[in-house]
Amino acid sequence: MFSRHVTDQIALQLAVPFYAEPLFQLTERNRSYLRRWLPWLDAVTQVDHTRRFLVAQLDRFAKGEALCTLVFWEQELVGVAGFHTIDAVNRIGTIGYWLSETFTGRGIMTRAVHALIDIGQQFYVLQRFEIRCAVENHASRAIPQRLGFQYEGTLRRSERIYDRWHDMAVYALLR
Numbered sequence: 001m002f003s004r005h006v007t008d009q010i011a012l013q014l015a016v017p018f019y020a021e022p023l024f025q026l027t028e029r030n031r032s033y034l035r036r037w038l039p040w041l042d043a044v045t046q047v048d049h050t051r052r053f054l055v056a057q058l059d060r061f062a063k064g065e066a067l068c069t070l071v072f073w074e075q076e077l078v079g080v081a082g083f084h085t086i087d088a089v090n091r092i093g094t095i096g097y098w099l100s101e102t103f104t105g106r107g108i109m110t111r112a113v114h115a116l117i118d119i120g121q122q123f124y125v126l127q128r129f130e131i132r133c134a135v136e137n138h139a140s141r142a143i144p145q146r147l148g149f150q151y152e153g154t155l156r157r158s159e160r161i162y163d164r165w166h167d168m169a170v171y172a173l174l175r
């Protein structure tokens, strides 16, 4: 199974259905925290939803269309990071992520995204990495900023998160 040792404490592992139960539990524990910025929480209310998500991600991984990894801190599942989409024609990877609130503030996601960029170059020969964050989501925007991405502009009212539209800041890193 694909896995990547990032630091002595952090590892990424291919997201497979085996993790449906712990991933659903992690989602449950962080529901209100994640709901502020992620649009899918209301659609994930039982473990079967998480299992179906993981099966779909595995299928997309097999087709070379996406790569979803689980983030572990000292062997504990703490979040998700990956390429929502891999555009093999244009060699573009779009990165997304979330972390359990308890594990924020330690640099876990910045390092995980750094490792994803390595993986994207090594296995998919990607030449453009893109991250889109709601303009008010400062914790998320800090990740591409720390990793040297360039801010390319803002897509106005381009994502609906429940009852609100958000402007999305686009960051990109070129190989």
Ligand SMILES: CC(C)(COP(=O)(O)OP(=O)(O)OC[C@H]1O[C@@H](n2cnc3c(N)ncnc32)[C@H](O)[C@@H]1OP(=O)(O)O)[C@@H](O)C(=O)NCCC(=O)NCCS
Pocket (backbone or CB within 6 Å): 033, 034, 037, 038, 097, 098, 099, 100, 103, 104, 105, 106, 107, 108, 109, 110, 111, 132, 133, 134, 137, 139, 140, 143, 146
């Ligand atoms: C976005 C999200 C993953 C960021 O989490 P985070 O903990 O701020 O990010 P990191 O894991 O990279 O940690 C950065 C923090 O660790 C600190 N840190 C400690 N050691 C560090 C290191 N070696 N390198 C980088 N940062 C380090 C930083 O100072 C920063 O702390 P600060 O927030 O007090 O400035 C998290 O807020 C989250 O899951 N939010 C909800 C979901 C979401 O918004 N997803 C993104 C949608 S676009």
